[in-house]
Amino acid sequence: MQDIEKRSVLSQKIGLWCNWIFVTLTVIGWIGIAHFWAPARADLGLEATKVWFSETHHWGTIIGCTIFYIAAGFLTPGSIMLGVMLAKIEGRWPVWSITTAVCGVFISLIVFFNCCAWIVAAYRPESGADVIQSWYDWAWFAFLLGWIYLAIEMFATAAVELMDDRAEPMIPRWFTWLTIAGGVTIFFAAGPAFFKSGPFAYHGLLAFYLPVVIWGVYISMTTWFMLKELNRQSERAGRAPSSSLRSESSI
Numbered sequence: 009m010q011d012i013e014k015r016s017v018l019s020q021k022i023g024l025w026c027n028w029i030f031v032t033l034t035v036i037g038w039i040g041i042a043h044f045w046a047p048a049r050a051d052l053g054l055e056a057t058k059v060w061f062s063e064t065h066h067w068g069t070i071i072g073c074t075i076f077y078i079a080a081g082f083l084t085p086g087s088i089m090l091g092v093m094l095a096k097i098e099g100r101w102p103v104w105s106i107t108t109a110v111c112g113v114f115i116s117l118i119v120f121f122n123c124c125a126w127i128v129a130a131y132r133p134e135s136g137a138d139v140i141q142s143w144y145d146w147a148w149f150a151f152l153l154g155w156i157y158l159a160i161e162m163f164a165t166a167a168v169e170l171m172d173d174r175a176e177p178m179i180p181r182w183f184t185w186l187t188i189a190g191g192v193t194i195f196f197a198a199g200p201a202f203f204k205s206g207p208f209a210y211h212g213l214l215a216f217y218l219p220v221v222i223w224g225v226y227i228s229m230t231t232w233f234m235l236k237e238l239n240r241q242s243e244r245a246g247r248a249p250s251s252s253l254r255s256e257s258s259i
Contacts, residue, residue: 017242023089024238026082027231031224033079042072042126047216048144050200050209054137061140062133069130077123080116086231087112087161093234094168097178104164111161118154122147148200148210155197155219162191162226178237183229190222 039045048060061069091109095102125147129140169177169184179187199208199215207214 017238020089020092020238021235023085024231024235026089027086027227030079030083030086031228033075037072037075037079040072041075042069047211049211051205054141057144058137058140061130061144066130066133070127073123073126077120080119080123083116083119084113087116090165090230090234093178093237094165097172098168104167107164108161111157111164114157115154118150122151125150152197152200152210152215152219155194158223159191159194162187165230179230179233183233187226190226194219194222
């Protein structure tokens with residue numbers, strides 16, 4: 009039984025580590041190699057946007073977004089594992105735990121299709137500037153307007169965390185409240201539909217940088233606390249047989 013328990017815990021840890029793999033590959037591929045730490049501005053203009061994808065960052069976009077869509081694959085088991093960990097708290101009929109997992113899978117698919125669109129924008133340098141701009145705009149809208157799924161995921165996560173009334177909850181209360189605040193704040197990602205410049209454009213501080221940072225912190229820190237919970241579970245499981253043997257020997 010102990011071997012089965014150890015394998016189960018290891019499997020769960022691998023599922024959670026997938027979230028960190030996703031974050032790491034995202035930073036390396038999308039933010040770094042694809043140069044999305046400073047993406048082409050929404051108000052850059054057709055010809056300048058074409059140059060950005062067909063010349064300046066042509067291969068960077070293709071290689072970086074290839075790494076990013078691979079990262080999205082790891083987000084799927086990672087998101088499911090977030091739901092599994094939450095379900096241990098929520099118990100029977102874990103609607104909000106399942107919501108967390110499903111929203112995470114949706115986001116994984118959104119990232120995959122966005123990467124396809126960014127790669128398409130860079131794929132044919134001979135394409136017209138209007139075609140490249142259209143694909144670029146579509147990718148951003150699909151990416152940032154997906155904020156609703158992330159917000160629901162974060163609210164669902166927080167709802168379950170608030171049900172954890174143990175002396176040492178799986179997720180500290182301070183981080184749960186930060187999760188709720190983050191879920192509210194990423195509403196700014198709705199801005200690109202209305203603005204082409206400024207902080208609410210898809211290259212802006214409030215619509216792009218802030219939500220991405222919130223997303224990364226939410227995934228990374230929630231995973232960290234859940235891994236610590238798994239370690240506590242392993243310790244409790246390891247102590248249980250020894251205490252049982254002591255009680256039997258006293259009899």
